Amino acid sequence: MDAAGFAQLLRNFTLAAESGDGERFASHFTDDAIYYDYIYGPHQGRREIAHMMSEMFHRDADDYRWEMFDPVCNGDMGYAWSLSSFTSTIPQFKGRRVVIDGMSRFILRDGLIAEYRESVNGGVAMAQLGVDPARMDKVFRRWTGWLEERPETVAYLARGKAADDSRS
Numbered sequence: 001m002d003a004a005g006f007a008q009l010l011r012n013f014t015l016a017a018e019s020g021d022g023e024r025f026a027s028h029f030t031d032d033a034i035y036y037d038y039i040y041g042p043h044q045g046r047r048e049i050a051h052m053m054s055e056m057f058h059r060d061a062d063d064y065r066w067e068m069f070d071p072v073c074n075g076d077m078g079y080a081w082s083l084s085s086f087t088s089t090i091p092q093f094k095g096r097r098v099v100i101d102g103m104s105r106f107i108l109r110d111g112l113i114a115e116y117r118e119s120v121n122g123g124v125a126m127a128q129l130g131v132d133p134a135r136m137d138k139v140f141r142r143w144t145g146w147l148e149e150r151p152e153t154v155a156y157l158a159r160g161k162a163a164d165d166s167r168s
Helices: 005-017 020-025 045-060 122-129 133-149 151-159
Strands: 031-037 041-045 061-073 075-087 097-109 112-120
Touching: 005 020, 005 061, 005 075, 005 097, 020 045, 031 045, 041 045, 061 097, 097 122, 097 133, 122 133, 133 151
Parallel strands: 031 112
Antiparallel strands: 031 041, 061 075, 075 097, 097 112
8 A cells, every 4th residue: 555545544444433433434444354452452354343333332422533644654664653532421531632653553455454553641531531540550451461372472571682773
């Protein structure tokens, strides 16, 4: 995929996410795609991705906005920085507005997203919501587990530090 095609994919992807239409959102993914969401965890396949967007995220959030900036694509992998915001509909946080920034990585195949990962400081969102510190600790420990269990993290830690700093 070229840079212009990737930028258009991101625009359509975020508009679909904002709409709350899970099927429309999932149409941007391959049949076997996996979406790693920092709150709701991994979802594989269009059906699960559609469910996550329409039945989980839009159940818990209203007035959702999402924009991607500075997209970079090398053909089969793309990155972009984003801003997103929403108003919580979760009863204990109802009406609280959240704005967060993040980085997203897209693995691309045949013009669609085969894998999506995001890196977001969810602690900022929780602070804006007023989440109890004990609950935040529980969530942060779950996120830590997800990070430590990833094959990439395990391999990274097993390699140790390079003999010199010329990592080229």
